[in-house]
Amino acid sequence: MSEKKQSGVWEGFKAFLMRGNVVDLAVAVVIGAAFTNIVNSVVKGLVNPLVGAIGTKNLDSYSACIKSPCAGSGDNATGIRLLWGSVLGATLSFVITATVVYFLMVLPMAKYLALQTARQRAKEGTHEVIEVTELEVLKEIRDALVARRGSGHNQD
Structure with a gap:
């Protein structure tokens, strides 16, 4: 593969990564993963005990x-x-x-x-x-x- 072709592919890849929507998506995934822990804690600490009052936790x-x-x-x-x-x-x-x-x-x-x-x-x-x-x-x-x-x- 020629140096010019590799450089063009690399530049295109960098442009793709630096587009706003790709960066926004990456931030959303990271925030979503962190937010999952919060939701799981709410379910485990609040919802399950409330359900446990009726049946099992x-x-x-x-x-x-x-x-x-x-x-x-x-x-x-x-x-x-x-x-x-x-x-x-x-x-x-x-x-x-x-x-x-x-x-x-x-x-x-x-x-x-x-x-x-x-x-x-x-x-x-x-x-x-x-x-x-x-x-x-x-x-x-x-x-x-x-x-x-x-x-x-x-x-x-």
Whole structure:
């Protein structure tokens, strides 16, 4: 492989890594991994004890047997067992994660961005927002294309 070709590939790879969306994705993955520990602690420390007040602290132990006899576990298990407790635990983890992410990250960021946009409009003196529907834009594009072609084409 030539030196020039290697240099071009390396430069392209560096450009790919330095694009904003790749860096943002990497940051999101790292934050998500750290956030997983928080959610797992909330489930383990709060949700499981609350469920434990009703039944057992370990949701994984809840199951239903659809083909008897359901005995044993792992490779030695007999029958067909539905482990609905683990599904419930994963669902609770997801709902808790989604709730915390929404209220601690998405909602404050949306309010911050709305405030920034309002400040920028006030600074520019632009208070009026003109709303144009997608249909109106498409009609304008169509009319411009028809006018560009000339009057030889009929307009619907």
